[in-house]
Amino acid sequence: MAGEKANPEGSQPTHPNAKQDEEGVWRDDNGQPLRVSASDLERFTYCPMSWHLAATGTKGKSAEIEQGIQDHQAIHASITELQTHQLRVRRNLLIWRWWFGVSVVLLIDTVAFRGLDDSNFDIEQFSRLLAAWAVSCLVVGMAAVFVPWRSFVGFKSTYPELGQGEEDDLPVEPVFEPRGFTGGWMEGGFLEAATFMGAIVLSLHAMALRFASNKEQASYVLAVTTIVWTLAASYRLQRALISNNEAQILAAQNNLSSETKIAYSDDEESSSLLIDESTGLRGRPDQIVIIDSEFIPVEQKTGRVPKKPHDSHVMQALAYAALVETTTSRAPPYALLRYGPDNLHQIEWDDASKTKLFDGVRAIQSAMAQGGAHRNHERPGKCKNCSRRYACDQRLV
Numbered sequence: 001m002a003g004e005k006a007n008p009e010g011s012q013p014t015h016p017n018a019k020q021d022e023e024g025v026w027r028d029d030n031g032q033p034l035r036v037s038a039s040d041l042e043r044f045t046y047c048p049m050s051w052h053l054a055a056t057g058t059k060g061k062s063a064e065i066e067q068g069i070q071d072h073q074a075i076h077a078s079i080t081e082l083q084t085h086q087l088r089v090r091r092n093l094l095i096w097r098w099w100f101g102v103s104v105v106l107l108i109d110t111v112a113f114r115g116l117d118d119s120n121f122d123i124e125q126f127s128r129l130l131a132a133w134a135v136s137c138l139v140v141g142m143a144a145v146f147v148p149w150r151s152f153v154g155f156k157s158t159y160p161e162l163g164q165g166e167e168d169d170l171p172v173e174p175v176f177e178p179r180g181f182t183g184g185w186m187e188g189g190f191l192e193a194a195t196f197m198g199a200i201v202l203s204l205h206a207m208a209l210r211f212a213s214n215k216e217q218a219s220y221v222l223a224v225t226t227i228v229w230t231l232a233a234s235y236r237l238q239r240a241l242i243s244n245n246e247a248q249i250l251a252a253q254n255n256l257s258s259e260t261k262i263a264y265s266d267d268e269e270s271s272s273l274l275i276d277e278s279t280g281l282r283g284r285p286d287q288i289v290i291i292d293s294e295f296i297p298v299e300q301k302t303g304r305v306p307k308k309p310h311d312s313h314v315m316q317a318l319a320y321a322a323l324v325e326t327t328t329s330r331a332p333p334y335a336l337l338r339y340g341p342d343n344l345h346q347i348e349w350d351d352a353s354k355t356k357l358f359d360g361v362r363a364i365q366s367a368m369a370q371g372g373a374h375r376n377h378e379r380p381g382k383c384k385n386c387s388r389r390y391a392c393d394q395r396l397v
Helices: 002-006 038-046 048-055 063-114 123-146 149-153 190-210 215-253 311-328 351-370 380-384
Strands: 261-265 281-283 287-291 294-301 334-339 343-348
Touching (some): 038 048, 038 281, 038 311, 038 351, 063 215, 123 190, 311 351
Parallel strands (some): 294 334
Antiparallel strands (some): 287 294
16 A cells, blocks of 8 residues: 555554463553554544554644544433433322322322211321321331341342443443332332321321311311322423433434433543453444443534545444443443434344454554554545644645
């Protein structure tokens, strides 16, 4: 190629002491694989000289880069807001269900009190009994919250969705189970919630009966309490509907379903770095979404929309698919590559893709250990659009 003629020896190695193991992975003096990021794969596939310049400290300079940074920050902000609204929907719907259940119980009791026989029912005594019962439920619920009783009876948290890593190091939230939750009334916190809701229902009944001298007054007080509680539940439902509407708008802007769960969004500061310790591959996908119970990495590309996905962008998306598989112990069926708001591509994650990706990783590691990176094309337009062309002695224009 023209690059080989201009510079037969190519670039100098950055890790000359690295050794290749039996699996083809290049390792440093400490036995650690040479680090290759998903961005390295993107740059190397675009042009090995562009990658080498970046690896040796040459920063890209172009208006497109600055605009791309701003666009990615805007996308992250939008995704974060979508997550917030989705959380509000779930939270308000959960509260609404509980509160609506309380309203139903109160309504049933209102009707029941209307049919009571006053001669066989001591309202004041019964209200005291309900108050004592409410206090007992409250005490039991608080004790269950503050006392680690699950560990005493042998329950242990498991993470079947993730398969590896310490809890604090897990970069991806489980699909069906939040952290620390293993399912069931005894393990998931439902027992505590039930005791607190029981305390609320019983105390409401006790207060209603305390101020009623007969069954008509008792049923009237319970009816008023039912109406007030129903209004409170309706407010929670309204908040859920408002948040759901906002979530739908944001999801449409990001070409997602409002039901799509966002497990990860990269802000380059607080988001976790995904690492494959066996190959040295690492990176931060723009997002990881949950589609059909599968973790799907998403790579967002700003700027001009190409007729078909660039090979360099495909390689970057494959890197994220590999990192998701390593992190979750579940292979995603594909990665998503998105250009602009309406151009979305599925990049299949199969055996051929895995071979292509890890051949690319080893090629970069070989260039780090042995040198030899050089321009691999004769396309003036490609050089012209390279953000590091100002420092490249192999550029065509």
